[in-house]
Amino acid sequence: MLAALYYGPMDLRLEDCPIPQPRKGEVLVKVAAATTCGTDVKSFRRGHPLLFQNIPAGFGHEVSGIIATVGRSVAQFSEGDAVVVANSAPCQHCFYCRRGRYSLCENLLFLNGAYAEYLLVPEPIVRQNLYKLMPGTSYIAAALTEPLACALHGIEASDIMPEDTVVILGAGPLGLLLAAVAKQRGAHVVITGRGTQRLAVAHHFGADAVIDVSGLSSEEQVENVRNETDNLRGADVVIEAVGTPETWKLAVAMARPGGLVNFFGGCPSGTQVSLETRSLHYGELTMKGVFHHTPLFFQQALELITDHRIDVEALITAQVPLNSILEVFDLLLQKQGIKYALLPPAFEETSVITADPE
Ligand SMILES: [Zn+2]
Numbered sequence: 001m002l003a004a005l006y007y008g009p010m011d012l013r014l015e016d017c018p019i020p021q022p023r024k025g026e027v028l029v030k031v032a033a034a035t036t037c038g039t040d041v042k043s044f045r046r047g048h049p050l051l052f053q054n055i056p057a058g059f060g061h062e063v064s065g066i067i068a069t070v071g072r073s074v075a076q077f078s079e080g081d082a083v084v085v086a087n088s089a090p091c092q093h094c095f096y097c098r099r100g101r102y103s104l105c106e107n108l109l110f111l112n113g114a115y116a117e118y119l120l121v122p123e124p125i126v127r128q129n130l131y132k133l134m135p136g137t138s139y140i141a142a143a144l145t146e147p148l149a150c151a152l153h154g155i156e157a158s159d160i161m162p163e164d165t166v167v168i169l170g171a172g173p174l175g176l177l178l179a180a181v182a183k184q185r186g187a188h189v190v191i192t193g194r195g196t197q198r199l200a201v202a203h204h205f206g207a208d209a210v211i212d213v214s215g216l217s218s219e220e221q222v223e224n225v226r227n228e229t230d231n232l233r234g235a236d237v238v239i240e241a242v243g244t245p246e247t248w249k250l251a252v253a254m255a256r257p258g259g260l261v262n263f264f265g266g267c268p269s270g271t272q273v274s275l276e277t278r279s280l281h282y283g284e285l286t287m288k289g290v291f292h293h294t295p296l297f298f299q300q301a302l303e304l305i306t307d308h309r310i311d312v313e314a315l316i317t318a319q320v321p322l323n324s325i326l327e328v329f330d331l332l333l334q335k336q337g338i339k340y341a342l343l344p345p346a347f348e349e350t351s352v353i354t355a356d357p358e
């Protein structure tokens, strides 16, 4: 089979690999669609602290497909089922799992390898985080369950009340999905970012105001955001979805007293931020980090996609054959496009592929 393997930063290779065979509890999925993600682009550029234990490693984690083979003792799935595969499973028995904090699981199992013709799904994911698709669900939309699950986690942690002004820094795929979910919670949504392509779709994803920050100083960005809030008070909730120390600081400066700041975007390891203590203390700010998703958010995201409640496919710039993956990552490094759907040879020809029974 054709598979993209990660050998290290800036070293991704498309190779011919043996098709894996599922062992007990595992499932082999024939990939129908895999979508690119900001995390992949970051890993490609600079590596990732958690994702790659052994090199070469499979690459890509947003994926849907059809079950090709099931291993022994897999009762809940059978060959031919259309499925979406989550990219992780918690262990269910560590300190954090026992407290329901699954995204902090000490043994969180990550799955990569979506950019391939087949993907072997490990037993813990088969058991906890593999889902059948309803007929009529597009495979590309289903592959986007993972980022939407992260956005749901981010919004759930932000304590949004109806009519709150929610500012989202960053108009990347996650910023746009956060905007869509915040809008569904009744918020007045302001999104800031750069890149005409991304900002152009921000309204489609529920943003009430879109601020293009290219060329704006930090002070101007804060001022522009405050202008969107009642009495220039600052935002009720600010969600940072860029992942740089500079935007983390900006996020804090945009929140009103008593507001909440969600550090959703992960910064490069080793970076630090310094914050003005006065506004944190006297302004009684709440600040929190949010990472990844949990099986519950994954299920909720799939429901939203199945019911067409969020047009996730509007994030897809183009559908591309899997063997163009290196060109796609070149484009993403140059910030061209939002997300791409990579289609293995068996699915290349179909423009709309859905989980309809054949
Ligand atoms: Zn992702």
Ligand SMILES: [Zn+2]
Pocket: 090, 091, 092, 093, 094, 095, 096, 097, 104, 105, 106, 107, 108
């Ligand atoms: Zn655990």
